[in-house]
Amino acid sequence: MAKRKRTKKQRVRMQIQESGERIRNFEEVALGFTEDEAVEEASRCLQCKHPRCIKGCPVNVRIPEFILKLKEGDIDSAKEIILSTNSLPAITGRVCPQENQCQEFCIHPNAISIGGLERFVADHGKRPEIVPSEKLQSKVAIIGSGPSGLTCAAELANFGHEVVLYEALHEYGGVLTYGIPEFRMPKQVVKEEVEYVQSLGVRLEKDILIGKTITIDELLNEYEYDAVYIASGAGTPNFLKIPGENLKGVYSANEFLTRVNLLKGYDFPEYDTPVSVGEKVAVIGAGNVAMDAARTSLRLGAREVDIIYRRTEGECPARLEEIIHAKEEGVVIGELTSPVEILGDKKGNVIGLKCLRMQLGEKDASGRRRPIPIPNTEFIFPVDTVIIAIGQKPNQLIAQTTPGLESTRWGTLVHKEETGETTRERVYTGGDVATGAATVILAMEAGRKAAKAIHEKILGKIKVE
Amino acid sequence: MNKIVEKEFFSDSVVKLVIEAPYIAQSRKAGHFVIVRTGQKGERIPLTIAEADLEKGTITIIIQKVGVSSIKLCNMEVGDYITDVVGPLGRPTHIEKVGTVLASGGGVGIAPLLPIVEAMKKAGNKIITVLAARRKDLIILEEQIRKYSDEVIIMTDDGSYGKKGLVTDGMEEIIKREKINQVITVGPAIMMKYVALLTKKNKIPTLASLNTIMVDGTGMCGACRISVGGKTRFVCVDGPEFDAHQVDFDEMLLRLNFYRDKEEKAYDNFLNKYRKAL
Numbered sequence: 001m002a003k004r005k006r007t008k009k010q011r012v013r014m015q016i017q018e019s020g021e022r023i024r025n026f027e028e029v030a031l032g033f034t035e036d037e038a039v040e041e042a043s044r045c046l047q048c049k050h051p052r053c054i055k056g057c058p059v060n061v062r063i064p065e066f067i068l069k070l071k072e073g074d075i076d077s078a079k080e081i082i083l084s085t086n087s088l089p090a091i092t093g094r095v096c097p098q099e100n101q102c103q104e105f106c107i108h109p110n111a112i113s114i115g116g117l118e119r120f121v122a123d124h125g126k127r128p129e130i131v132p133s134e135k136l137q138s139k140v141a142i143i144g145s146g147p148s149g150l151t152c153a154a155e156l157a158n159f160g161h162e163v164v165l166y167e168a169l170h171e172y173g174g175v176l177t178y179g180i181p182e183f184r185m186p187k188q189v190v191k192e193e194v195e196y197v198q199s200l201g202v203r204l205e206k207d208i209l210i211g212k213t214i215t216i217d218e219l220l221n222e223y224e225y226d227a228v229y230i231a232s233g234a235g236t237p238n239f240l241k242i243p244g245e246n247l248k249g250v251y252s253a254n255e256f257l258t259r260v261n262l263l264k265g266y267d268f269p270e271y272d273t274p275v276s277v278g279e280k281v282a283v284i285g286a287g288n289v290a291m292d293a294a295r296t297s298l299r300l301g302a303r304e305v306d307i308i309y310r311r312t313e314g315e316c317p318a319r320l321e322e323i324i325h326a327k328e329e330g331v332v333i334g335e336l337t338s339p340v341e342i343l344g345d346k347k348g349n350v351i352g353l354k355c356l357r358m359q360l361g362e363k364d365a366s367g368r369r370r371p372i373p374i375p376n377t378e379f380i381f382p383v384d385t386v387i388i389a390i391g392q393k394p395n396q397l398i399a400q401t402t403p404g405l406e407s408t409r410w411g412t413l414v415h416k417e418e419t420g421e422t423t424r425e426r427v428y429t430g431g432d433v434a435t436g437a438a439t440v441i442l443a444m445e446a447g448r449k450a451a452k453a454i455h456e457k458i459l460g461k462i463k464v465e
Numbered sequence: 466m467n468k469i470v471e472k473e474f475f476s477d478s479v480v481k482l483v484i485e486a487p488y489i490a491q492s493r494k495a496g497h498f499v500i501v502r503t504g505q506k507g508e509r510i511p512l513t514i515a516e517a518d519l520e521k522g523t524i525t526i527i528i529q530k531v532g533v534s535s536i537k538l539c540n541m542e543v544g545d546y547i548t549d550v551v552g553p554l555g556r557p558t559h560i561e562k563v564g565t566v567l568a569s570g571g572g573v574g575i576a577p578l579l580p581i582v583e584a585m586k587k588a589g590n591k592i593i594t595v596l597a598a599r600r601k602d603l604i605i606l607e608e609q610i611r612k613y614s615d616e617v618i619i620m621t622d623d624g625s626y627g628k629k630g631l632v633t634d635g636m637e638e639i640i641k642r643e644k645i646n647q648v649i650t651v652g653p654a655i656m657m658k659y660v661a662l663l664t665k666k667n668k669i670p671t672l673a674s675l676n677t678i679m680v681d682g683t684g685m686c687g688a689c690r691i692s693v694g695g696k697t698r699f700v701c702v703d704g705p706e707f708d709a710h711q712v713d714f715d716e717m718l719l720r721l722n723f724y725r726d727k728e729e730k731a732y733d734n735f736l737n738k739y740r741k742a743l
Binding site: 168169170206207208209212213214235236237239241245246248249254255258259263264268269270271272273276347348396397398433 | 488489492502504506507509510533534548549550551552553554627680683684685686687688690691692694697702716720721722723724727728730731735
């Protein structure tokens with residue numbers, strides 16, 4: 001009885017694959033709640049009259065309402081409530097940094113596992129039947145099938161517009177498909193979410209690179225779209241610009257993860273795309289992409305994987321859960337270390353990383369303490385594979401091929417935050433191409449806002465404030 | 466889309482495919498390429514667009530059997546659909562009237578050379594083309610190249626057709642004979658390296674169309690990166706053509722070999738499966 005009381009107060013722990021086991025497979029690490037666990041966790045929610053959790057959610061999911069339905073055992077209604085503001089809950093429940101969003105605002109001393117519950121409802125609830133909306137005589141083109149494009153497409157289809165979504169790669173989902181690994185974001189889940197968006201009447205067209213195959217101007221003038229939403233993401237990798245970066249065995253995280261996730265390089269030669277990791281891998285950077293690359297390297301058979309980071313673990317931009325999982329799996333976080341050169345042998349293979357020790361100085365513009373090199377602390381770290389994960393910037397293709405579409409000096413598209421309007425009429429944008437690399441849920445929020453703005457514009461109902 | 470409407474064998478190992486791809490046919494220019502994937506388990510490989518027919522909405526690609534993916538593609542028949550074809554990719558060739566253009570193509574590299582020669586001829590240049598291959602049956606598209614060239618020289622390693630010798634031997638003869646304003650070269654990396662050395666010595670501006678390893682072909686990964694004039698460039702979006710005198714061909718040659726072991730493994734695996742199927 002006493003034990004029961006304690007568990008009521010404390011968060012129900014989600015089962016995860018044991019670390020020794022999971023580094024031998026690409027299956028999902030967090031296994032999700034059972035129904036009993038989900039209901040038990042749901043019953044901890046205090047059902048606040050003025051819930052703060054909702055404000056912490058970028059798309060304002062009606063959290064206490066769905067949790068109440070779940071507690072009552074009505075999973076399908078819980079799902080309907082979530083879907084009214086969030087088109088991709090199986091994804092957000094898995095990858096949102098909830099500790100900085102909804103769960104941060106939860107007033108319970110042990111915040112409710114809102115992400116875990118959202119995931120449970122998404123995975124186990126039935127999709128509500130789709131009531132076809134009244135068709136409008138308008139059509140909108142969406143560029144990019146990542147979270148922002150999918151959300152915008154779903155919203156616009158619900159408003160009754162004809163929506164066509166263009167994707168450059170051969171699979172839909174953007175970073176959910178090529179970037180985030182299977183062990184964190186099962187591709188079947190992404191596929192089902194994409195199929196849901198399709199079931200709303202959205203037409204998907206793959207293998208079309210807007211800016212090359214068809215330009216934005218052609219979409220507006222020849223294909224006669226009423227509006228275009230650009231959600232092409234931030235997919236161009238940054239390199240370090242240090243000597244040795246073009247040696248064999250040096251990957252951008254984008255290349256490495258694309259080979260593994262999109263092209264299933266881990267199942268080579270069953271799949272045709274090769275991917276190579278050595279015994280000792282250094283991953284440079286400490287965001288989610290770096291954690292994904294490090295954990296993927298272990299699963300491909302690397303014996304030792306080190307994260308090389310200029311600051312300390314406390315400043316790592318990755319989700320806390322991912323850092324914990326990475327460390328459990330054996331990834332070592334090399335703090336206060338900065339690479340200055342990648343060393344190679346005569347055949348052009350990587351043999352080491354020359355690094356410099358750092359110390360933290362004054363706070364910089366981002367509010368984090370700036371790393372400063374300590375002179376004469378150079379050392380050589382023997383590695384045979386280097387993966388660079390120091391961030392991505394938007395691909396310039398669309399900006400370069402669309403006259404009048406202005407971008408900032410960071411390569412992001414100039415836009416109004418509330419509506420996503422760009423400097424070109426009828427052209428909207430959102431997600432990473434507008435903001436720089438950020439989160440899945442912020443990209444989705446931008447997609448929703450733009451859909452509303454496009455809808456109102458098309459209906460001629462734009463309000464002047 | 467992506468339906469194969471015509472197939473022709475140039476030799477046992479070189480195949481021409483004409484594919485329905487109306488979007489690509491409409492927007493492609495000389496120098497552009499496509500990324501092709503064959504089968505749900507296939508990899509993405511880059512192939513140059515050799516020709517396009519706007520009215521029929523088709524593009525032509527030419528493939529040499531060198532590994533698993535190219536064999537799979539060469540084994541496809543008229544009426545089959547290629548899983549994925551995306552393009553046109555890369556920057557088109559800069560076409561202008563410069564005077565006399567010396568074009569050199571090696572092996573299957575003659576295919577990407579064809580649209581460049583055509584566009585350069587139409588821009589009013591005098592075109593001299595040197596085609597080279599190991600042996601006679603690997604010389605492709607000779608007739609089409611002749612249509613847009615004022616003169617064609619053919620070189621084979623074994624002397625089975627044209628003159629015996631390397632592409633650079635043929636080029637040197639021309640360079641000694643007359644003033645060349647521009648050289649364009651497409652072929653294996655090692656060939657382009659020696660062409661670049663020859664023309665650098667003779668101070669002739671030279672463009673090389675590079676064929677590095679690619680994954681997406683849209684600038685999102687850097688697999689195709691290469692040093693040009695000491696700076697890292699992405700072949701898929703900044704190229705595929707670069708000033709040959711600035712390209713680090715030795716680095717390119719090393720990078721091309723990165724997956725050699727895996728490629729051999731995939732090839733053996735493929736042959737075993739193929740045998741079992743028979």
